[in-house]
Amino acid sequence: MKGRLLLNNHYIRRFVKGWEIFIKNPVGKAGILILSVFMVMALASFCLPLLDPMYDPMTGIDPDIILSTPPSISHWLGTDNVGRDILAQLLEGAKVAFIVGLSSAFFSIVLGTVIGMVSGYAGGWVDALLMRMADIIMVMPSLVILLILASLFGQFNIWLIVFIIAILRWPAVSRVIRSQTLSLKQRPFIEASRVAGASHMRIIFRHIMPNVLPLAFLYMTFRVTSAILVEAALSFLGFGDPSQVSWGMMLQWVWKSGHMFQAPYWLIPPGISISLLTLAFYMLGRAMDEVLDPRLRKEGQS
Amino acid sequence: MSLLCVKNLSVGYETKAGLIKAVDNISFDLEKGRPLGFVGESGCGKTTIGMTLMGLLPDNAVLLGGSMEFAGKDLALLSEAQWRAVRGSEVAMIFQAAMNALNPVYRVDDQVKEAIVTHNPDICDSDLNKRVQELFDLVEIPQERIHDYPHEYSGGMKQRVIIAMALACSPDLIVADEPTTALDVIVQDQILKGLKEIQSKFNTGLIFISHDIAVVASVCEDICVMYGGQIVEKGRCKEVFSKPRHPYTKTLLGAYLSLDNEESIVIPEMGEMPDLTMKSGCCRFSVNCTVCSTACRTDRPQWIDISPTHQALCCDEGFIKDKP
Amino acid sequence: MTRYDSGKKGPLIEMKGVTKEYHPRKSFFSKAGNKVLALNAINLSIQRGEIFGLVGQSGSGKTTTGRLLVKLEEPTRGKIRLNGERINDLAGEALKNFRSKVQMIFQDPYQSLNPHLSIAETILEPLMVHDIGTRESRRQKVVDILETVGLKPGADYYSRYPHQLSGGQRQRVAIARAIVLEPEFVVADEPTSMLDATIAIQLFRLITRIREQFNMTFLFITHNLAAAKYLCDRVAVIHEGHIVEVNTAENIIKSPEHPYTKKLIQVQPGFRYNR
Numbered sequence: 001m002k003g004r005l006l007l008n009n010h011y012i013r014r015f016v017k018g019w020e021i022f023i024k025n026p027v028g029k030a031g032i033l034i035l036s037v038f039m040v041m042a043l044a045s046f047c048l049p050l051l052d053p054m055y056d057p058m059t060g061i062d063p064d065i066i067l068s069t070p071p072s073i074s075h076w077l078g079t080d081n082v083g084r085d086i087l088a089q090l091l092e093g094a095k096v097a098f099i100v101g102l103s104s105a106f107f108s109i110v111l112g113t114v115i116g117m118v119s120g121y122a123g124g125w126v127d128a129l130l131m132r133m134a135d136i137i138m139v140m141p142s143l144v145i146l147l148i149l150a151s152l153f154g155q156f157n158i159w160l161i162v163f164i165i166a167i168l169r170w171p172a173v174s175r176v177i178r179s180q181t182l183s184l185k186q187r188p189f190i191e192a193s194r195v196a197g198a199s200h201m202r203i204i205f206r207h208i209m210p211n212v213l214p215l216a217f218l219y220m221t222f223r224v225t226s227a228i229l230v231e232a233a234l235s236f237l238g239f240g241d242p243s244q245v246s247w248g249m250m251l252q253w254v255w256k257s258g259h260m261f262q263a264p265y266w267l268i269p270p271g272i273s274i275s276l277l278t279l280a281f282y283m284l285g286r287a288m289d290e291v292l293d294p295r296l297r298k299e300g301q302s
Numbered sequence: 303m304s305l306l307c308v309k310n311l312s313v314g315y316e317t318k319a320g321l322i323k324a325v326d327n328i329s330f331d332l333e334k335g336r337p338l339g340f341v342g343e344s345g346c347g348k349t350t351i352g353m354t355l356m357g358l359l360p361d362n363a364v365l366l367g368g369s370m371e372f373a374g375k376d377l378a379l380l381s382e383a384q385w386r387a388v389r390g391s392e393v394a395m396i397f398q399a400a401m402n403a404l405n406p407v408y409r410v411d412d413q414v415k416e417a418i419v420t421h422n423p424d425i426c427d428s429d430l431n432k433r434v435q436e437l438f439d440l441v442e443i444p445q446e447r448i449h450d451y452p453h454e455y456s457g458g459m460k461q462r463v464i465i466a467m468a469l470a471c472s473p474d475l476i477v478a479d480e481p482t483t484a485l486d487v488i489v490q491d492q493i494l495k496g497l498k499e500i501q502s503k504f505n506t507g508l509i510f511i512s513h514d515i516a517v518v519a520s521v522c523e524d525i526c527v528m529y530g531g532q533i534v535e536k537g538r539c540k541e542v543f544s545k546p547r548h549p550y551t552k553t554l555l556g557a558y559l560s561l562d563n564e565e566s567i568v569i570p571e572m573g574e575m576p577d578l579t580m581k582s583g584c585c586r587f588s589v590n591c592t593v594c595s596t597a598c599r600t601d602r603p604q605w606i607d608i609s610p611t612h613q614a615l616c617c618d619e620g621f622i623k624d625k626p
Numbered sequence: 627m628t629r630y631d632s633g634k635k636g637p638l639i640e641m642k643g644v645t646k647e648y649h650p651r652k653s654f655f656s657k658a659g660n661k662v663l664a665l666n667a668i669n670l671s672i673q674r675g676e677i678f679g680l681v682g683q684s685g686s687g688k689t690t691t692g693r694l695l696v697k698l699e700e701p702t703r704g705k706i707r708l709n710g711e712r713i714n715d716l717a718g719e720a721l722k723n724f725r726s727k728v729q730m731i732f733q734d735p736y737q738s739l740n741p742h743l744s745i746a747e748t749i750l751e752p753l754m755v756h757d758i759g760t761r762e763s764r765r766q767k768v769v770d771i772l773e774t775v776g777l778k779p780g781a782d783y784y785s786r787y788p789h790q791l792s793g794g795q796r797q798r799v800a801i802a803r804a805i806v807l808e809p810e811f812v813v814a815d816e817p818t819s820m821l822d823a824t825i826a827i828q829l830f831r832l833i834t835r836i837r838e839q840f841n842m843t844f845l846f847i848t849h850n851l852a853a854a855k856y857l858c859d860r861v862a863v864i865h866e867g868h869i870v871e872v873n874t875a876e877n878i879i880k881s882p883e884h885p886y887t888k889k890l891i892q893v894q895p896g897f898r899y900n901r
Contacts (some may be wrong), residue, residue: 004735014712185735188732188737189738189739189740191698191730191737192730192732192739192800192803193740193751195696195697195698195725195728195729195730196729196752196755196803196807197721197722197725197752197755198751198755198757199755202755207740210742290721306797309737343822344793344822383769387746395706454678486683486684487849487850487890487893487894488683488893490893490895491893491895493728494895498697513822514895515823515897516894516895516897517898519895520896520897539897543897543898544898544899544900545798546899546900554823555900557823557824557826558823558896558899559827559850559853559855559856559892560821560852561851561852561855561877561879561894561896562894562896
């Protein structure tokens, strides 16, 4: 396809302008703050085992400890029932949450955006067919589906979970992108491109896509929250990837080993982390909403 | 006798780029029985004047100074509560594309009734119905149609309802902001005729704002020509049109296309938009003026009398008073 | 400067018995609902090199006529010919070829330019779509055409974005985009109705200059009879889907025949003035 999107300082300028509005919003500020904390945690998860192999979340066993102990100098959050460091597990869980959340959100956005644009632009039976498919998938309870699949096929690899969440979650995105496309389709500059002789592909990717991308990114933040929650639920119920330590997995271990009420230092951190991280992404989404929709901005900002 | 006396009015808008002075130190008088027109192009401030006269400025607008004497009070000093009493009963407005101001889920006569009842809460039903019938007769809408919904009306009929609502409480002053811009030229003709009849019948004060000089000429007796937030020429329509003196007025008239243009049109060289952040009191037309000197950019323009009823705002008195 | 043989005989554009109906659908399954007759068997012919005016009020069908001529929509019935050849069933390469010959200037300068694209990218698009020239020659063509439409120096405006331009400047860009392929026929759909009168006059002058320089044919759609008289060679008056009168611009004002034309002339607000 001839003519790439020329990324020049126009996009950077718009980004900077958006950022200014975003950062004034207290919700956005709080969201960014919380997210940064978790990002640091996720990055730290790489460093910690290097310090001392005893801090490896899966295999790190303190030679002195073989059962669950409360927080101490060498283990800031204590240890789990086989003596592994809880903080290390928490950091590792942050990394997994980011990977799962962001990748499955990314894939569902890509899928949802392309389908939404094609559906809105083509109209007719293509639109009808795609949107009926979207409706059918949308009403399926994703967690239940995943559980059924898991019980049929055994334990899931983490990437399979990501993939299936994406497949089940694109419809919500596509609906929004489709209606945005429908309204864009009528705009004179799109008609001007048609009159100039532009092909449908060119119009979709060169004219429509840049206008719907901001909305797609906004919805990505919501997809992230639901992906993290689904993965946590799956792991908690025992269907997660056994080779990964995630917060949901931690909760499962607490429960299974019978330490639910005896070890608050083990139970609370993963629970709070799940809530805080999803809250942070949600706050991000709300603040972005204000950037994207000029009508929601406070006075004197547009 | 002056119905409305505006002196040194300035209105600005707070924006990220700073304070934009949309109206810069304007003064004018509205005579009873002589409709006053404001004509100018985009950015000249005419709509802002209309909004200021109704107390309908947005939140980021600032009244920077001046007074608006009307019926013994200064409109510039009214609080929102006081405005609510004045708006509709003493000063009424006909907006641009006002037909979109009709609520689609209520019948047309109910909406007119609402306009009356707001200022006359104690009116009895029979008086109310009589008044509604009078109003619809006045704007020439047949009685059998008054109970319809807005979507059943044509654009011209909707505009007539808006005029009826403006007249509902017999205001002393009507501000009409581009009332016929969105209408067919044939419908426009009917509306303008109707407006003129009503104005002369009730001797209501009328301020008519438009970018279309011909429309203003057909309704108004007096005119103010605006550019960049300043009035550049004002006076009786007859005089201003037969002896335009300000370079901008000449440009505006020069660009006007009529059906019987025998002479060739003068193509204006204008390219620049007016600078609304300019220091107060400077000539804002100087960026586009073909006859101005360097002195014009720094000197303060003065009001120059061409006749007792015709003035122009310029730095160069000789230019204004000479024959063109 | 022209790319085609101007010695061809016959009108450039011909519309015969063209009807356009709209059927608003009640639901996906039923076709019920009143049909709207936007154009009722109209006939129109436009000669090469003329500026032809189509004057009508809202709902008259003037915009629909323009859209049919650039194939944004298809007629329900009737034939449209360009240079004697039918354009009703064009597809593929033939359609693309048609698009290089017929272009449009839209009414709203604030909506007809993609806000995400620079001026250069907007004007380059037709050149890229039709694979014209090399990267260097295309760039030069854009700069040249910007100067032709009065945006000087062209290199300055090259990298700007629509939001940095005024309404009049944006409309000049829209004109530049329409003429960059040097089409034979350009439909100008109320190009000045959203602009100030002083700017509109400058654009009329520009269109006249372009017609002389490139020998282009224009259809000027407007609701303003006086503007049509100023700019156009011949004028057609359209009312409720019918063409009621066609004549030279001067004659249609001096000796109108149809009662609707007479009414339009009568209601035009006018006044006495000196310059």
